[in-house]
Amino acid sequence: xxxxxxxxxxxxxxxxxxxxxxxxxxxxxxxxxxxxxxxxxxxxxxxxxxxxxxxxxxxxxxxxxxxxxxxxxxxxxxxxxxxxxxxxxxxxxxxxxxxxxxxxxxxxxxxxxxxxxxxxxxxxxxxxxxxxxxxxxxxxxxxxxxxxxxxxxxxxxxxxxxxxxxxxxxxxxxxxxxxxxxxxxxxxxxxxxxxxxxxxxxxxxxxxxxxxxxxxxxxxxxxxxxxxxxxxxxxxxxxxxxxxxxxxxxxxxxxxxxxxxxxxxxxxxxxxxxxxxxxxxxxxxxxxxxxxxxxxxxxxxxxxxxxxxxxxxxxxxxxxxxxxxxxxxxxxxxxxxxxxxxxxxxxxxxxxxxxxxxxxxxxxxxxxxxxxxxxxxxxxxxxxxxxxxxxxxxxxxxxxxxxxxxxxxxxxxxxxxxxxxxxxxxxxxxxxxxxxxxxxxxxxxxxxxxxxxxxxxxxxxxxxxxxxxxxxxxxxxxxxxxxxxxxxxxxxxxxxxxxxxxxxxxxxxxxxxxxxxxxxxxxxxxxxxxxxxxxxxxxxxxxxxxxxxxxxxx
Ligand code: F6P
Numbered sequence: 413x414x415x416x417x418x419x420x421x422x423x424x425x426x427x428x429x430x431x432x433x434x435x436x437x438x439x440x441x442x443x444x445x446x447x448x449x450x451x452x453x454x455x456x457x458x459x460x461x462x463x464x465x466x467x468x469x470x471x472x473x474x475x476x477x478x479x480x481x482x483x484x485x486x487x488x489x490x491x492x493x494x495x496x497x498x499x500x501x502x503x504x505x506x507x508x509x510x511x512x513x514x515x516x517x518x519x520x521x522x523x524x525x526x527x528x529x530x531x532x533x534x535x536x537x538x539x540x541x542x543x544x545x546x547x548x549x550x551x552x553x554x555x556x557x558x559x560x561x562x563x564x565x566x567x568x569x570x571x572x573x574x575x576x577x578x579x580x581x582x583x584x585x586x587x588x589x590x591x592x593x594x595x596x597x598x599x600x601x602x603x604x605x606x607x608x609x610x611x612x613x614x615x616x617x618x619x620x621x622x623x624x625x626x627x628x629x630x631x632x633x634x635x636x637x638x639x640x641x642x643x644x645x646x647x648x649x650x651x652x653x654x655x656x657x658x659x660x661x662x663x664x665x666x667x668x669x670x671x672x673x674x675x676x677x678x679x680x681x682x683x684x685x686x687x688x689x690x691x692x693x694x695x696x697x698x699x700x701x702x703x704x705x706x707x708x709x710x711x712x713x714x715x716x717x718x719x720x721x722x723x724x725x726x727x728x729x730x731x732x733x734x735x736x737x738x739x740x741x742x743x744x745x746x747x748x749x750x751x752x753x754x755x756x757x758x759x760x761x762x763x764x765x766x767x768x769x770x771x772x773x774x775x776x777x778x779x780x781x782x783x784x785x786x787x788x789x790x791x792x793x794x795x796x797x798x799x800x801x802x803x804x805x806x807x808x809x810x811x812x813x814x815x816x817x818x819x820x821x822x823x824x825x826x827x828x829x830x831x832x833x834x835x836x837x838x839x840x841x842x843x844x845x846x847x848x849x850x851x852x853x854x855x856x857x858x859x860x861x862x863x864x865x866x867x868x869x870x871x872x873x874x875x876x877x878x879x880x881x882x883x884x885x886x887x888x889x890x891x892x893x894x895x896x897x898x899x900x901x902x903x904x905x906x907x908x909x910x911x912x913x914x915x916x917x918x919x920x921x922x923x924x925x926x927x928x929x930x931x932x933x934x935x936x937x938x939x940x941x942x943x944x945x946x947x948x949x950x951x952x953x954x955x956x957x958x959x960x961x962x963x964x965x966x
Pocket of ligand 1: 625627631685686926
């Protein structure tokens with residue numbers, strides 16, 4: 413029986429109980445002392461692969477902790493689960509589908525049979541189709557209705573059909589080619605549409621309607637609005653095909669919208685939306701950075717796939733990150749995880765990870781429908797450093813919550829300005845150091861005395877200056893952020909999320925929770941726009957409907 417068919421309770425595994433006991437033994441563990449007593453701690457707890465260097469020495473762990481966490485991963489069947497995922501078994505059990513985003517980055521020549529069909533042919537045919545359109549747009553062979561070349565591409569899509577491509581095209585801005593500008597239109601908020609189109613010229617704008625289902629409300633509404641805008645701006649129905657293309661698995665719906673079949677790029681139900689940036693959903697990215705860079709992105713991710721499959725768990729980056737997350741979430745009561753990239757180009761990384769992690773592991777039943785018996789996915793939050801230091805880092809340092817953090821920083825900047833990058837890197841390191849070291853009462857008092865403050869002032873101020881320290885973090889370092897390292901970085905987190913899902917026994921590839929809001933949204937819309945509709949189920953919702961209708965009466 414495959415792992416996704418089993419209803420095992422992870423908390424009953426011997427390795428889980430061993431970790432519970434170990435947690436008690438670690439109650440008084442202090443990283444500051446651990447670093448003092450072991451000069452080799454950094455070497456012991458750091459590793460590198462695929463152009464990424466991971467320092468995980470600033471964690472509440474000993475070698476024994478790592479052994480126990482790795483034992484848990486083994487006992488929970490992570491290896492078998494990974495094999496099932498890579499081989500295309502229906503690991504998304506509730507939807508009876510495989511989750512084969514890893515196939516999207518496998519090299520030419522590989523084959524992978526799903527229901528007797530070699531999907532690698534489809535993957536590489538789609539890449540060829542992408543190469544063709546990217547070439548035609550870059551070489552100005554694809555022209556708009558007035559025969560002018562395309563300068564701006566607008567991706568209309570939301571969730572996975574937006575966050576991944578946006579992350580990649582922003583992160584790889586230094587690799588932009590042929591001056592094609594990428595824009596993203598996701599929200600149904602008319603202000604977003606207005607602000608974007610005000611900056612565009614319909615003659616030179618290409619819209620990509622990116623929707624796996626071609627049924628997502630926000631995307632379809634924006635697509636209709638874009639079409640109306642194009643026609644109102646002088647575009648013709650006959651040449652609409654030059655301005656609207658689609659990426660979808662719902663070909664009839666795209667044709668119905670008016671897209672020519674040969675301008676529809678494929679998506680497949682074996683790729684989850686939040687894992688789809690590697691497919692034709694990444695077309696806006698490919699248009700921005702060119703196919704060679706896009707393929708480098710894929711090969712970076714593929715390198716991480718190989719690392720994840722082959723490397724022993726003790727040295728396996730996704731497994732280590734995942735099990736550290738389990739350690740804090742399930743044994744130390746951490747409820748959130750901060751992602752702190754010290755790189756302007758990674759400023760959208762948190763947004764992408766929020767969907768990747770929280771839509772995947774925000775679950776409370778196991779694969780077989782039985783309730784979980786432990787906490788599952790944490791809240792993922794954060795933002796780009798140093799900005800966060802002047803905002804929410806205060807809570808990381810002195811708040812009452814334990815919040816593990818991942819610092820991510822390149823050692824080389826794309827844009828050196830004086831000594832800015834040295835300062836940026838210094839800030840990144842000093843934040844993780846401060847979280848770990850903290851400041852004791854004695855140190856705080858000594859510091860105040862050294863400033864010549866009277867003893868009463870020293871006593872008054874010292875408690876406010878104490879920083880508990882012992883707060884865990886990982887640091888991921890790389891050379892300049894390039895396509896292949898970015899691919900490896902994103903794939904690292906995909907596999908981290910996967911491993912955690914396996915530990916908790918949940919399905920990381922469905923997202924039923926988002927459906928109720930969509931259904932209720934239709935009901936509320938009906939009540940906002942029609943007086944015939946029956947009242948809402950609750951007085952709060954009805955009161956707010958009345959408030960809106962009061963403003964829009966007549
Ligand atoms: O509502 C959630 C969701 O289904 C995501 O999982 C998905 O990435 C997003 O909507 C967009 O879906 P689609 O690509 O089908 O428009």
